[in-house]
Structures are given as structure tokens and as C-alpha cells.
Amino acid sequence: MIIYSENFAGILNQITAVFTRRQVNIESLNVCASSTPGVHKYTITCNCSEEMVQTLCKQIEKKIDVLQANYFTDEEIFIMEACLLKVSTEGLLQNPAASKAVRHRGARIVEVNPTFSIIEKKGLTDDIISLFSELNALGIVRQFVRSGRIAVTRDCIEHLDRYLESRTQKNN
Amino acid sequence: MAEKITGAEALMLSLKAEGVTTIFGYPGGAIMPTYDALYDYTRGEKKCFEHVLVRHEQAATHAAEGFARVSGKVGVTLVTSGPGVTNTLTGVADAMMDSTPIVVIAGQVGTAVLGSDAFQEMDLVSVSQPITKWTYQIRRAEDVAWAVSRAFYIASTGRPGPVVLDFTKNAQTELVEYKPAKVDFIRSYVPSPEPQDEAVRAAADLINNAKKPMALVGQGVELGNAQEELKAFLEKADIPAGRTMLGLSALPSNHKLNMGMLGMHGSYSVNIKEQEADVLIAIGMRFSDRVTGDLKRYAKQAKVIHLDIDPSEIDKNVKTAVAVIGDCKETLPAITKLISKADHTEWKDSFQPLRQKEIDNVITPATKPVSGPLLMGEVAHAVAKATGGESILVTDVGQNQLMSVRYFKYHKPRSIATSGGMGTMGYGLPAAMGATFGAPDRTVCCFMGDGGLQMMIQEFGTIMEYQIPVKMILLNNSYLGNVRQWQDMFFSHRRSFTPMCNPDFGKVAEAYGIPHRIVSERADLQDAIQEMLNAPGAFFLEAVIKPDANVEPMTAPGRAVDEMQLNVEC
Numbered sequence: 001m002i003i004y005s006e007n008f009a010g011i012l013n014q015i016t017a018v019f020t021r022r023q024v025n026i027e028s029l030n031v032c033a034s035s036t037p038g039v040h041k042y043t044i045t046c047n048c049s050e051e052m053v054q055t056l057c058k059q060i061e062k063k064i065d066v067l068q069a070n071y072f073t074d075e076e077i078f079i080m081e082a083c084l085l086k087v088s089t090e091g092l093l094q095n096p097a098a099s100k101a102v103r104h105r106g107a108r109i110v111e112v113n114p115t116f117s118i119i120e121k122k123g124l125t126d127d128i129i130s131l132f133s134e135l136n137a138l139g140i141v142r143q144f145v146r147s148g149r150i151a152v153t154r155d156c157i158e159h160l161d162r163y164l165e166s167r168t169q170k171n172n
Numbered sequence: 173m174a175e176k177i178t179g180a181e182a183l184m185l186s187l188k189a190e191g192v193t194t195i196f197g198y199p200g201g202a203i204m205p206t207y208d209a210l211y212d213y214t215r216g217e218k219k220c221f222e223h224v225l226v227r228h229e230q231a232a233t234h235a236a237e238g239f240a241r242v243s244g245k246v247g248v249t250l251v252t253s254g255p256g257v258t259n260t261l262t263g264v265a266d267a268m269m270d271s272t273p274i275v276v277i278a279g280q281v282g283t284a285v286l287g288s289d290a291f292q293e294m295d296l297v298s299v300s301q302p303i304t305k306w307t308y309q310i311r312r313a314e315d316v317a318w319a320v321s322r323a324f325y326i327a328s329t330g331r332p333g334p335v336v337l338d339f340t341k342n343a344q345t346e347l348v349e350y351k352p353a354k355v356d357f358i359r360s361y362v363p364s365p366e367p368q369d370e371a372v373r374a375a376a377d378l379i380n381n382a383k384k385p386m387a388l389v390g391q392g393v394e395l396g397n398a399q400e401e402l403k404a405f406l407e408k409a410d411i412p413a414g415r416t417m418l419g420l421s422a423l424p425s426n427h428k429l430n431m432g433m434l435g436m437h438g439s440y441s442v443n444i445k446e447q448e449a450d451v452l453i454a455i456g457m458r459f460s461d462r463v464t465g466d467l468k469r470y471a472k473q474a475k476v477i478h479l480d481i482d483p484s485e486i487d488k489n490v491k492t493a494v495a496v497i498g499d500c501k502e503t504l505p506a507i508t509k510l511i512s513k514a515d516h517t518e519w520k521d522s523f524q525p526l527r528q529k530e531i532d533n534v535i536t537p538a539t540k541p542v543s544g545p546l547l548m549g550e551v552a553h554a555v556a557k558a559t560g561g562e563s564i565l566v567t568d569v570g571q572n573q574l575m576s577v578r579y580f581k582y583h584k585p586r587s588i589a590t591s592g593g594m595g596t597m598g599y600g601l602p603a604a605m606g607a608t609f610g611a612p613d614r615t616v617c618c619f620m621g622d623g624g625l626q627m628m629i630q631e632f633g634t635i636m637e638y639q640i641p642v643k644m645i646l647l648n649n650s651y652l653g654n655v656r657q658w659q660d661m662f663f664s665h666r667r668s669f670t671p672m673c674n675p676d677f678g679k680v681a682e683a684y685g686i687p688h689r690i691v692s693e694r695a696d697l698q699d700a701i702q703e704m705l706n707a708p709g710a711f712f713l714e715a716v717i718k719p720d721a722n723v724e725p726m727t728a729p730g731r732a733v734d735e736m737q738l739n740v741e742c
């Protein structure tokens with residue numbers, strides 16, 4: 001789901017409460033300023049039926065300070081996730097399988113010191129989870145974090161801009 | 173440069189600008205600066221408000237709800253922080269469920285100590301967000317005018333609802349150069365979406381081809397002031413209609429297309445015929461489970477047209493063939509224009525045998541018994557008759573509610589205030605007080621049970637102090653009757669904590685100087701009702717009711733609407 005709201009306090013609470021009430025788990029969540037000044041963008045992934053996500057969108061859009069709430073399937077958007085892995089440097093050096101996995105999965109080693117190394121990887125959930133599993137199986141992972149999914153639509157029309165334009169006209 | 177005033181006084185001016193006349197409230201520490209300003213605005217040359225000091229903050233929100241329901245204006249509540257405002261929250265949630273426009277203004281500790289567990293601090297914004305249309309914390313006196321205007325705009329437009337303003341103490345005391353504000357546009361909020369021609373046309377097509385159309389009329393018609401538009405629509409295509417409990421006065425009881433009430437304890441014919449109609453036209457109603465019964469078996473044969481101002485109601489419970497989103501004041505006439513005149517005499521007549529069955533098996537025995545103790549139905553029927561369908565009905569919750577809404581008569585719009593979605597016991601008495609302020613020219617009859625009255629009986633004090641002319645009818649069955657009925661029906665008659673040990677209610681009324689009468693004999697009923705109606709102000713009439721009578725007919729929970737039983741088996 002991609003949701004746009006005004007930049008007021010307390011809106012994230014209101015959005016997540018809709019998921020709680022409908023018993024849908026949020027798989028990942030990313031909040032940041034959007035390209036439109038004063039507008040916040042929420043990217044949320046969840047697993048549920050299309051019927052349910054439609055209901056969620058309508059109930060979220062109903063909140064006074066929410067501008068738009070829309071849902072997309074994977075094909076309709078360009079998706080990105082990232083992860084960071086902190087591994088033991090010794091483990092990394094002693095396991096050829098480890099550096100192989102790093103190369104094979106297109107990850108980057110971004111810091112190395114005698115105790116630990118940091119690996120960074122961008123990609124999709126499955127790809128990231130696979131890298132983690134491979135390294136974890138070698139017993140060298142000390143920390144793992146995966147970012148919320150971020151996405152932009154593949155649509156040629158910018159629906160938020162249209163909405164804001166129509167609302168501005170309405171106000172004049 | 174304009175003179176500076178306090179944020180509290182700015183609140184007074186902002187409320188005045190919104191046309192507020194009545195405030196239901198209760199003071200306390202965090203709202204004292206506002207009450208100090210209110211002192212000047214409730215007397216002398218600055219007087220513009222009447223402030224009603226309730227005896228419990230929950231009553232203040234219910235009174236605001238009653239006020240709003242009958243007047244169509246926004247009800248206003250003013251309370252202190254912490255326990256003051258937690259006490260209002262039952263009413264706020266009630267208003268949210270039943271789309272009632274109220275604004276609750278609550279004191280809050282100063283911004284400097286927010287989050288420090290200061291005395292009577294409570295995280296109001298977080299607590300009230302899920303049960304309000306909008307909640308806002310006013311942290312600066314500069315924001316008062318804007319926040320109040322925005323609050324009233326949001327509460328009263330689109331699908332109405334409650335708004336809570338959390339008014340910090342420093343914002344009340346700081347000085348500000350007051351500039352009036354008028355919010356009538358919020359870019360992220362579309363109160364009433366533009367009607368879509370295509371949907372209107374599709375709806376008209378379905379109606380024009382319908383053999384057995386039926387309308388389901390909800391409170392949305394009243395909220396949109398579209399009672400006349402509804403009549404024109406129904407009459408042109410000759411469509412029989414059922415009304416939801418909150419929509420009972422949207423179409424007059426004596427209108428020839430009114431077939432009765434929808435729902436669990438509604439009219440038999442309407443419930444049965446919903447399963448036979450080929451097109452259902454839902455107008456400003458939300459297919460509550462109390463209306464639909466078992467959803468999986470609800471009106472599967474029908475194509476559903478849903479008119480609603482709130483897009484999130486569409487397909488929420490019942491899947492629609494055509495959704496007409498918008499204000500029914502506009503969408504109804506748009507559809508009426510495109511539908512052809514029709515005559516559905518045969519279809520309408522087919523309601524009649526079912527209606528007759530209900531009259532014989534339920535209505536006559538409930539309203540015109542010849543022997544035995546008094547029944548709720550006959551009291552409601554007798555009051556309705558004596559008031560000629562002209563008065564406002566306010567009810568509490570329980571059997572007293574279900575029986576009085578059934579047998580009351582509604583000839584004017586906005587004539588019912590009852591707690592629908594929440595079913596809040598204690599709603600009745602304060603809502604009735606509020607209704608007298610919202611409709612000062614009308615008689616307000618308040619039906620209550622012995623359980624529910626005791627949840628708000630302290631409001632006798634408010635009624636005494638302000639000489640509020642409520643006609644109170646206590647239907648005393650000495651039971652939490654509605655629960656007792658379900659225990660008898662579904663829990664093998666195990667009456668777990670439903671018999672009531674009651675006080676002498678007349679004596680309580682007496683203590684407050686409220687004229688009262690108790691009636692237990694059928695022969696005295698008319699006279700007692702006349703005495704109540706003739707009394708110049710408040711009157712408390714207690715009717716001693718058969719202890720174990722049941723509300724009939726009934727669609728048991730989990731049953732389909734056409735499985736409604738005329739007489740319940742226990």
C-alpha cells in the first residue's frame with residue numbers, strides 16, 4: 001500500500017490502528033517525506049486478500065488528514081529493499097562459501113575491521129532472506145536488519161498530483 | 173493593533189462564531205481558565221451561551237448527542253482533563269458509531285509537563301483517536317480559532333461524527349490577538365463526493381427493471397435532510413420501504429410506502445420480504461449485523477444499490493451491484509429524475525398477509541392486552557397515541573428501547589434519539605435533556621428501563637436545576653430485561669445477575685422535586701399519561717411492567733432475516 005498524508009503528528013498511529021482492528025499484520029513499513037512538500041509517504045506491505053486490502057484502503061483514506069491510500073501488487077510497482085549484515089571477520093575470511101554467497105547475491109562488503117565486517121545488500125525480500133540464511137548457516141552472522149519495502153508506481157500518471165490539483169481547483 | 177485576549181476567551185468567541193448556544197459541561201482543574209472566561213459569556217452583556225452543569229461527564233456527551241440528533245446542529249461538551257474526559261468517552265464512542273456531530277473540548281495539562289504524568293494528565297489524543305472523526309491537541313492560543321472552526325467543519329459535514337479538542341492549560345491562559353477563522357475546506361478531506369452520472373444511471377436502470385424493489389432507509393436521510401427527496405423517490409417508482417432504527421423518522425410512520433422497521437426486532441413483513449426483493453436500494457444505512465442477521469444468507473437474490481456519503485461503507489458488509497456515493501440530498505433527486513413512474517401494487521400487497529400475521533400474533537397482544545400486568549408495548553402505544561405522533565422519542569437501551577421504538581409514531585423528521593450502534597445503557601435520560609435544548613418547541617418523551625435509568629439517575633439533579641421539561645417514562649420490569657430474555661432463550665433460563673433490587677424510584681424523583689406518578693393498573697394508564705403530558709415541565713411516570721415479557725418478533729443471532737420468529741420460544 002502506498003499512502004500519502006499531511007505531515008501532522010499522530011497519523012501513523014491512526015493508520016496502524018486500522019490494520020490492528022482488521023487483524024492484518026504489517027509485514028514492513030516505511031515512512032518518509034514525499035517529493036511533494038508537506039506530504040508524507042507511507043509504504044506498507046501486508047499479506048491479505050484483495051477484498052481486505054480494499055477495505056483497509058478505504059478505512060485509511062477516511063482519516064481526515066490522509067490524502068490517498070492505494071494498493072498495488074508487485075507487478076504494478078518498482079520495489080526495493082535493503083539489508084545490513086554484521087558478520088565476524090574471522091568467519092568471513094575462513095569460509096570461502098561466505099564470500100562466494102556475497103558475490104553471488106550481488107551484496108557489497110562496506111566495512112571490514114579485525115573483529116567484524118558489514119555487508120550491505122539491496123534487492124527483494126526473497127533474495128535478501130536467502131543471503132541471510134546462507135551466511136547464518138555458517139554461524140557467522142552477529143546482526144541482521146532488513147529495511148521496510150520502498151516502492152514507486154510504474155504508472156505513467158501521478159495520482160497524488162492529480163488529486164492535489166483537483167482539490168486546489170475546488171478550493172478556488 | 174487589536175487587544176489581546178486569553179486563549180480561553182478566544183475559545184468563547186470561536187464557539188460563538190460557530191453559532192453555539194448551549195454547552196453541556198463540568199468544570200475541573202485543567203479547564204478552569206476556560207470556565208473563568210465562560211463566567212462572562214453566560215451572564216451580563218456578553219452572555220451568549222447557556223451552560224448546563226450535568227452531574228456526570230458521560231451525561232454531557234449524551235446530552236450533546238441528543239441535542240445534535242434532534243436539531244441537526246453540533247452538540248458541545250466542555251470538561252476537564254483526566255477523569256473528566258475519560259467519563260465522556262462512552263458518549264464519544266456512541267457518537268462515532270451513530271454518526272452524531274458533537275465537539276468535546278477537554279482541558280489538558282500545560283505543554284511544559286505533557287508526558288510527565290502530571291496531575292490529571294491523560295494521553296487523550298491517543299485514547300480518543302480511534303473513536304473520533306478527528307482529535308486535535310491545542311498547544312498554543314494562536315491555534316484556538318482555527319482548531320475550533322476545523323472541529324465544527326469536520327463534525328458537521330460529510331458523514332458527521334465526534335471531534336475531541338485537547339486544550340492545554342497554557343493555550344487557555346496565553347494571550348493572543350484573536351483573529352476569527354473559518355475552515356470550510358480541507359484538501360485531504362472530501363466530505364461529500366460528487367455524484368457520478370454513470371452510477372446514477374446504472375441505479376436508475378436497475379430500479380426501472382425491478383419487479384420487486386425495496387428501499388432500506390437509514391439515518392443518512394435525516395443527516396442529509398433529504399426526507400422530501402426520499403418521499404419523491406419512493407413515490408415515483410412506488411417502492412415499499414423499511415427503515416432502520418435510527419432512520420425511523422426519516423419517513424413518516426403513516427406514509428403509505430412505509431412498511432415498517434428493519435432488523436432483529438423489526439417488522440415481520442419487512443424481514444421476510446428482504447429475502448424476496450429483486451432490487452434493494454439502501455439509502456444512508458450501513459447494513460449493521462442487527463439489520464442483516466446472518467450475512468451469508470442475507471438477500472442473496474437481490475441486486476443491491478447502495479447510496480452513501482461514506483465510501484468506506486460500500487461493500488463493507490454487503491456486496492453492491494451499484495454504489496452511488498454522495499450526499500443523498502443530491503443523489504436521490506438525480507436518480508428520481510431518471511426512473512420511470514411505476515406501480516408495484518401487487519408486490520406491495522404481498523406484504524399485507526405477513527403484516528396481518530404480525531398484527532394478530534404480536535402487535536395486538538403487545539399493545540392492547542385485556543388482562544394481566546401492564547406491558548411495555550401498550551405504554552409506548554398509549555404515549556404515542558396521546559402525543560399524536562408529534563413528539564420526540566428518546567430511549568435508553570434494552571427492551572424498553574426496542575418496544576418503544578416499535579410502537580411509537582413518527583410524523584416529523586428528526587424525531588428519534590436512541591443509541592443504535594453502541595447500545596449504550598444510560599444514554600436515554602441525558603440525551604433527552606439535550607433534546608429539549610435542541611428542539612425547545614417539541615415534547616420530548618424518554619423511555620427507560622430500571623437498569624439504564626440507574627446508570628444516569630444523578631441527572632435528576634440537572635433536570636431539577638434547569639427545570640428541563642423531559643417526560644420520563646420508566647418501564648420498570650425489575651429486570652435487566654433484555655439480557656434476561658436472552659438468558660431465557662439461549663442460556664437455559666439461568667438468570668445470572670439480571671433480577672434487579674430497585675429503590676423506590678418515585679421517592680428519588682420526589683427528592684429532586686420532580687412530579688411523579690406510578691401506574692400499575694391498565695385502567696389508570698391513559699389518565700397517568702395525560703397527567704404527565706399536561707404537567708408544565710418535567711414529569712416522572714413509572715409504569716410497573718410484567719417482569720418476564722419478551723420483545724417480539726425476533727431474529728435470533730446467527731439466523732437469517734427470514735427465519736424471524738413472531739413469537740419467541742423460551
Ligand SMILES: Cc1ncc(C[n+]2csc(CCOP(=O)(O)OP(=O)(O)O)c2C)c(N)n1
Pocket residue numbers: 568569570571572573594595596597598620621622623624625647649651652653654655
Ligand atoms: C452500559 C451497558 N452495559 C451493559 C449493557 C448490556 N445490556 C443491554 S440491555 C441490558 C438490560 C437493560 O435493563 P433495563 O435498563 O432494565 O432495560 P429492560 O431491558 O429491562 O427494558 C443490558 C444489561 C449495555 N447495553 N450497556
Ligand SMILES: [Mg+2]
Pocket residue numbers: 621622623647648649650651652653
Ligand atoms: Mg428492566
